[in-house]
Amino acid sequence: MLARRIIPCLDVKEGKVVKGVQFRNHEIVGDIEPLAESYARSGADELVFYDITASSDARVVDKSWVSRVAKVIDIPFCVAGGIKSVADAGRILEMGADKISVNSPALANPELITQLHDRFGQQCVVIGIDSFYDQQSGLYQVKQFTGDEKRTQTTAWQTADWVNEVQARGAGEIVLNCMNQDGVRQGYDIAQLKSIRQHCNVPLIASGGAGDMQHFSDVFTEADVDGALAASVFHKGLIAIPELKAFLRGQGVAIRN
Amino acid sequence: MKLVIIDTGCANISSVRFAIERLGYAVEVSDSPERIRAADKVFLPGVGAAAAAMEQIRDKGLAELLPQLSQPVLGICLGMQLMTRFSEEGQAQCLAMIDTDVRRMQVGELRLPHMGWNQIQAEQNSKLFRGIEDGSYFYFVHSYAVTVGNHTLSSCEYGGRFSASIGQNNFYGVQFHPERSGPVGARLLDNFIQLCD
Numbered sequence: 001m002l003a004r005r006i007i008p009c010l011d012v013k014e015g016k017v018v019k020g021v022q023f024r025n026h027e028i029v030g031d032i033e034p035l036a037e038s039y040a041r042s043g044a045d046e047l048v049f050y051d052i053t054a055s056s057d058a059r060v061v062d063k064s065w066v067s068r069v070a071k072v073i074d075i076p077f078c079v080a081g082g083i084k085s086v087a088d089a090g091r092i093l094e095m096g097a098d099k100i101s102v103n104s105p106a107l108a109n110p111e112l113i114t115q116l117h118d119r120f121g122q123q124c125v126v127i128g129i130d131s132f133y134d135q136q137s138g139l140y141q142v143k144q145f146t147g148d149e150k151r152t153q154t155t156a157w158q159t160a161d162w163v164n165e166v167q168a169r170g171a172g173e174i175v176l177n178c179m180n181q182d183g184v185r186q187g188y189d190i191a192q193l194k195s196i197r198q199h200c201n202v203p204l205i206a207s208g209g210a211g212d213m214q215h216f217s218d219v220f221t222e223a224d225v226d227g228a229l230a231a232s233v234f235h236k237g238l239i240a241i242p243e244l245k246a247f248l249r250g251q252g253v254a255i256r257n
Numbered sequence: 258m259k260l261v262i263i264d265t266g267c268a269n270i271s272s273v274r275f276a277i278e279r280l281g282y283a284v285e286v287s288d289s290p291e292r293i294r295a296a297d298k299v300f301l302p303g304v305g306a307a308a309a310a311m312e313q314i315r316d317k318g319l320a321e322l323l324p325q326l327s328q329p330v331l332g333i334c335l336g337m338q339l340m341t342r343f344s345e346e347g348q349a350q351c352l353a354m355i356d357t358d359v360r361r362m363q364v365g366e367l368r369l370p371h372m373g374w375n376q377i378q379a380e381q382n383s384k385l386f387r388g389i390e391d392g393s394y395f396y397f398v399h400s401y402a403v404t405v406g407n408h409t410l411s412s413c414e415y416g417g418r419f420s421a422s423i424g425q426n427n428f429y430g431v432q433f434h435p436e437r438s439g440p441v442g443a444r445l446l447d448n449f450i451q452l453c454d
Binding site: 122200256 | 269270272276278279304305306335368369370371372373374375376394396398399400414415434436437439440442443
């Protein structure tokens with residue numbers, strides 16, 4: 001049976017892994033390669049590296065660490081951050097990344113999704129979506145440039161519409177980051193993920209809010225997501241991946257051993 | 258032992274090379290017919306779309322050479338699909354190294370691509386899987402597949418059974434990515450290098 005995936009997310013800023021709370025106040029967690037290697041050894045099913053400064057700074061930063069990561073780990077990994085063109089994506093994939101994830105540049109130019117699909121195939125193309133629940137309007141809104149608080153914008157897209165659009169353009173996977181929950185460890189946004197799952201016919205990855213092992217179980221069983229992404233609970237050692245996987249197997253969730 | 262990865266211009270060449278190097282072997286990436294012919298073992302990697310990849314292989318003048326190779330060849334993911342006669346993806350005529358075809362997966366309500374870790378089951382006793390237990394998880398990413406048939410070495414279940422790996426004579430193919438499948442993937446690559454003939 002296809003296993004549900006546990007995906008540690010490593011936010012990269014200036015060549016180091018960092019973690020902030022609700023996208024602010026970044027603190028250094030450690031160096032990229034040893035962290036990647038230790039997560040792979042501990043049973044992570046996949047890794048995501050987000051270069052959180054790249055899009056908002058309008059530059060492509062030094063990505064030589066991608067090929068250093070590809071050399072040391074034997075699980076798939078995805079790279080996000082500042083990929084604005086087919087050429088940018090090609091360089092990252094050539095360095096050994098398995099997938100590239102595009103967020104703000106896809107909002108600026110949706111045609112980019114089509115181009116990436118046509119050149120590299122659907123399986124490489126991950127679309128990251130930062131979605132914010134606006135209590136006043138009761139709508140899920142897509143945000144852009146979330147890497148830099150000062151530049152973060154609310155787009156004209158409602159989340160479900162953007163999810164439909166990116167699939168029509170050839171996205172192979174969607175990572176839905178529920179911003180209200182990010183970094184606060186109160187659980188994934190089950191209501192939102194459940195509602196988006198109905199619009200999503202490609203793999204859907206939950207992001208934002210993991211605080212304890214039950215949260216992972218809930219998001220798999222209630223929102224039917226394909227993978228669950230988390231950062232701080234892993235980086236801070238609050239949850240060890242082998243224990244999490246044993247717990248989920250005990251709950252009847254299909255998990256790789 | 259001379260190992261050559263065929264430079265198809267596809268995206269997962271680096272990760273295949275790194276995986277072989279992690280096993281302690283030297284490996285060359287090449288699209289030269291002489292270098293490929295002189296290799297002891299040949300790897301045919303690939304991701305992306307079948308028709309585009311076949312075009313690149315033809316442009317490089319490798320479409321006639323590859324079916325004539327007499328040493329073991331391992332196709333990986335799209336590389337495996339290119340070893341068949343025909344792929345429904347883009348209606349591509351392929352290399353006809355293994356007598357089977359590639360079809361769009363029919364998975365009902367399930368999601369495509371079939372992406373993630375799934376379990377394999379042996380259908381034949383193959384050296385490729387020596388020491389790898391039934392039920393082992395490998396990493397898959399694909400929407401097209403070979404149905405189970407005479408050439409199936411191992412199978413996988415996703416909305417129906419399909420070939421996780423195929424083989425015929427000196428030609429082997431795996432639908433999953435051994436280079437990204439942890440220790441069992443490394444074992445499979447080592448089996449190919451050490452045991453297959």
